[in-house]
Amino acid sequence: MELLNVQHLRKSFGQLEAVKGVTFSVKKGESFGLLGPNGAGKSTTINMITGLFPPTSGSIFLHDIDVVKQPKQAQKRIGVVPQEIALYQEMSAWENLKFWGRIYGLNGSQLTRKVEEVLEIIGLSDRAKDKVSTFSGGMKRRVNIGAAILHNPELLIMDEPTVGIDPQSRNHILETVKQLNEEGMTVIYTSHYMEEVEYLCERIGIIDHGVVIASGTLKELREKMEDRSRIKLTIDGVKENAADINKVLAGHFSEKEFQFQDNQLIVFHKEPQLVLSELVHSVTETGTRITSVDIVEPNLESVFLHLTGRNLRD
Amino acid sequence: MRRIFPILSLHLKSFFKTPAAFVLMFVMPVLFSWIFGGMSVNSKQNKPVVNIVADRNETNTEIIKLLKKDKNFKWETETLKKARENVSNDMVIAAVAIPEDFQERIIGQRALFDVILQKKSQDYQALNAYLQGSARLISSSYQAADTLEASFSDVLAGVVNQKGIVVERQTIEKNPDNHVQVNLMVVGFAIMFMMFGLSGAASAILDERRNGTWGRLLISPARKGEIITGYLLSYFIMGWIQFAVLLAAIKFMFGSSWGSLSYLVPYTSLVIIMVTGFGLMIAGIVKTKQQAMALNSVLIVSTCMLGGVYWPLDIVPEFMQKIALAVPQSWAMSGFKEIMSGSLHSGILLKDILALLGFTVVFFAIGLRGMKFE
Numbered sequence A: 001m002e003l004l005n006v007q008h009l010r011k012s013f014g015q016l017e018a019v020k021g022v023t024f025s026v027k028k029g030e031s032f033g034l035l036g037p038n039g040a041g042k043s044t045t046i047n048m049i050t051g052l053f054p055p056t057s058g059s060i061f062l063h064d065i066d067v068v069k070q071p072k073q074a075q076k077r078i079g080v081v082p083q084e085i086a087l088y089q090e091m092s093a094w095e096n097l098k099f100w101g102r103i104y105g106l107n108g109s110q111l112t113r114k115v116e117e118v119l120e121i122i123g124l125s126d127r128a129k130d131k132v133s134t135f136s137g138g139m140k141r142r143v144n145i146g147a148a149i150l151h152n153p154e155l156l157i158m159d160e161p162t163v164g165i166d167p168q169s170r171n172h173i174l175e176t177v178k179q180l181n182e183e184g185m186t187v188i189y190t191s192h193y194m195e196e197v198e199y200l201c202e203r204i205g206i207i208d209h210g211v212v213i214a215s216g217t218l219k220e221l222r223e224k225m226e227d228r229s230r231i232k233l234t235i236d237g238v239k240e241n242a243a244d245i246n247k248v249l250a251g252h253f254s255e256k257e258f259q260f261q262d263n264q265l266i267v268f269h270k271e272p273q274l275v276l277s278e279l280v281h282s283v284t285e286t287g288t289r290i291t292s293v294d295i296v297e298p299n300l301e302s303v304f305l306h307l308t309g310r311n312l313r314d
Numbered sequence B: 001m002r003r004i005f006p007i008l009s010l011h012l013k014s015f016f017k018t019p020a021a022f023v024l025m026f027v028m029p030v031l032f033s034w035i036f037g038g039m040s041v042n043s044k045q046n047k048p049v050v051n052i053v054a055d056r057n058e059t060n061t062e063i064i065k066l067l068k069k070d071k072n073f074k075w076e077t078e079t080l081k082k083a084r085e086n087v088s089n090d091m092v093i094a095a096v097a098i099p100e101d102f103q104e105r106i107i108g109q110r111a112l113f114d115v116i117l118q119k120k121s122q123d124y125q126a127l128n129a130y131l132q133g134s135a136r137l138i139s140s141s142y143q144a145a146d147t148l149e150a151s152f153s154d155v156l157a158g159v160v161n162q163k164g165i166v167v168e169r170q171t172i173e174k175n176p177d178n179h180v181q182v183n184l185m186v187v188g189f190a191i192m193f194m195m196f197g198l199s200g201a202a203s204a205i206l207d208e209r210r211n212g213t214w215g216r217l218l219i220s221p222a223r224k225g226e227i228i229t230g231y232l233l234s235y236f237i238m239g240w241i242q243f244a245v246l247l248a249a250i251k252f253m254f255g256s257s258w259g260s261l262s263y264l265v266p267y268t269s270l271v272i273i274m275v276t277g278f279g280l281m282i283a284g285i286v287k288t289k290q291q292a293m294a295l296n297s298v299l300i301v302s303t304c305m306l307g308g309v310y311w312p313l314d315i316v317p318e319f320m321q322k323i324a325l326a327v328p329q330s331w332a333m334s335g336f337k338e339i340m341s342g343s344l345h346s347g348i349l350l351k352d353i354l355a356l357l358g359f360t361v362v363f364f365a366i367g368l369r370g371m372k373f374e
């Protein structure tokens, strides 16, 4: 069953068109990842879905609720983890959760129970009475998530919930989200970390410059790569010798299969082991020096690179 | 509407958690009032002492009672010798002697009292005026006794005991107004500190916008109306708590009266709403809390000066009084004066109320427009 349906979403900020016709849908119980580099339009898309501002054009439906027209109806069923930590710093974790719980319509013993339960989930029961301002970045992020799940939302939308935190907190968060999803909560997760999206999401949309450039299950996206690994050769003076290298490689690979990036030559191939020695040999022939060789299994990063010629992270 | 309450209580709570706000809203105004209000009240409590020198007889007893009706002085009966000493030692401002030939002097229309003094101080001017009035009253009573064929002391006693009789007062002192003055000063401080406190609180919206909780509220099921109402109600309550504390403090410290509560309560509410609007307006036209604080300080202090919060407007030149009409504090103070002095000219009060309403509407219009909902 389809829970969220987003059609031809556009948003302009003055001259700048941040989102240029985004279309996707999310099924109930699914975890959907929106992967894209900084400034791709992830947050802008999310902000329209959560009803913070209306789209310039396009439609958003949660079940049959028109989110653009009746945002308050939809917002009751959505839990949002904003990209920025949105908590009252001078209040304790307990007070913050209690406040957001009440805003989402909980009260009385049900509220208390829920707050305790969420504190347990985010692993902060022992710090509940401490001011949020005294927390580490990772702990704040966890409270930030806690505030979004108090009311058992049908749809949990998370906008880069792991930005700038230690690996330990990050793992905790990822596991928590995975758990919630396995218990039946539908999740939309945006990130520019492909590992997170790969780990969490059944279906993925890759967004760049306000456009979804590819979408599908991890498997489908990998198939787009025709299961090709990446061979990354770091070469001294690759730029100066690009023409020579080009010439040498042209005999062995089709143009689509290799590209230059910074001081690297990247070659896409299904069976990297088979071509590696030949490749190294050819490049060395041009008189350049290879300083490192790296083979990367097909992943979302390579999909993005393949589609845009750029890395996800700069 | 049930989401108003959590927002309201959160803001009250966070307000009372901020020690600075606490100091600003309660400690400072009470301290200021205590110091400045105390000054003018204390000067009144150390009443100037006047000695009375008189033989003991029925008539003199009544005259002394009459004199003692002026509570602005402390009257002490002394022997002539001691009284002279007191005057020369500056212990008393003067000694008033009731002469033995008192009745003859009435008939002869001569000065009734002999006054011993060293210098004609301001207090003496007041005393002198009072003595003149009393003398006139005494002579009239003497004539009345004559026509009524009653004894002079009986008639005097009748005059003295009559509650309604107030001895003519030509004093230059403004003592009857003293309490109102003190009250107004305290109210002035209350208004100023409330403006600081509430606009500080209102500028917290700017902080909230920056730290994301504002955005989070907007995408929660809480409606705009609920959010705004929650915020504004919390400011209103903060303002009232501050005012109520001050009212209590004033009563406790100076024992002064507040005029009719049925006027004071709604009027104070209006002033608090106006001040809330002011804070909202400032928060609406600047970008950061720091800017709001800076603008607040400048605007509040200057308008309080212009509006007669620090000193009565009667003492400033006329053009300044005209300028004062452009700031809400002058109207607020004027209304408080009407209510607390008990004079309650409904015309003046109505004008004050209408002016305050006008300011309130303008402030809110600007303030709410500046509240960003995206």
Ligand SMILES: Nc1ncnc2c1ncn2[C@@H]1O[C@H](COP(=O)(O)OP(=O)(O)OP(=O)(O)O)[C@@H](O)[C@H]1O
Pocket (backbone or CB within 6 Å): A013, A016, A018, A036, A037, A038, A039, A040, A041, A042, A043, A044, A045, A083, A160, A192
């Ligand atoms: N309120 C705004 N006003 C003007 N421009 C905006 C606004 N919000 C976003 N933009 C612009 O829209 C583009 C998309 O921004 P957005 O925040 O959606 O990217 P993002 O994918 O979430 O990036 P990040 O990973 O850095 O969070 C950017 O160029 C950004 O500068």
Ligand SMILES: [Mg+2]
Pocket (backbone or CB within 6 Å): A042, A043, A044, A083, A159, A160
């Ligand atoms: Mg973003």
